[in-house]
């Protein structure tokens with residue numbers, strides 16, 4: 529696709545995500561309708577669905593031939609087939625419900641499985657992270673990032689994987705300064721971009737990592753399964769986002 533149309537789509541994505549953030553902030557003190565999905569700790573609110581519906585309608589109006597893969601209500605399309613928007617309307621729903629903080633709106637755009645646009649909004653700080661896979665910006669500032677050695681870093685982990693040493697994560701963590709668990713994949717990805725954590729290990733669905741993978745790519749980060757193979761952008765999988773240059777260190781522990 530030509531660059532001009534991609535730029536139009538990038539601006540569209542930034543605007544749609546920013547409007548979703550304003551919408552959420554304007555409803556921050558509403559009483560939420562909370563529904564259980566697979567379990568008591570897998571929740572969705574009326575506002576997750578409202579944001580998804582708003583962004584899905586906007587994509588449909590503006591780019592009617594494009595497809596959508598989104599978390600709620602079974603909006604599914606194969607990432608490898610054509611122009612696909614990937615949406616997580618509220619990432620960190622539990623944080624949203626309990627803390628009213630540390631949640632994100634995430635939108636990505638892929639063409640035949642190749643990441644072209646990633647946008648993550650940290651709603652309560654108003655920081656918008658966006659990029660095209662070659663460059664990443666935080667608001668108007670172009671980011672640069674050089675990963676520290678693991679022994680001088682913190683790592684973001686999924687609590688279940690950490691306590692069960694899934695894939696060797698507990699062993700790897702002993703080579704770091706410690707672990708952090710933020711409760712939102714999006715907030716973990718932007719914490720890497722801000723240099724606060726070195727990498728992230730979790731068990732995620734495609735809408736959880738689609739935007740973050742694109743935003744980290746310019747800095748030599750890879751987002752893969754624990755064994756280094758490609759994520760399938762289909763079901764939930766154990767994954768990692770780590771500096772490619774340090775893979776040999778990681779391989780001593782993560783399998």
Ligand code: 2AM
Nearest residue numbers: 570618619620621622711712713714732
């Ligand atoms: P979500 O809030 O959009 O569901 C921490 O729980 C992170 O893992 C969040 O980014 C959350 O995204 C994601 N996650 C993925 N699958 C989940 C599940 N079944 N239950 C809770 N969180 C899940």
Ligand code: CA
Nearest residue numbers: 570571599621
């Ligand atoms: Ca969810």
Ligand code: CA
Nearest residue numbers: 616619620736
């Ligand atoms: Ca999510």
Ligand code: CA
Nearest residue numbers: 599616618619
């Ligand atoms: Ca979500």
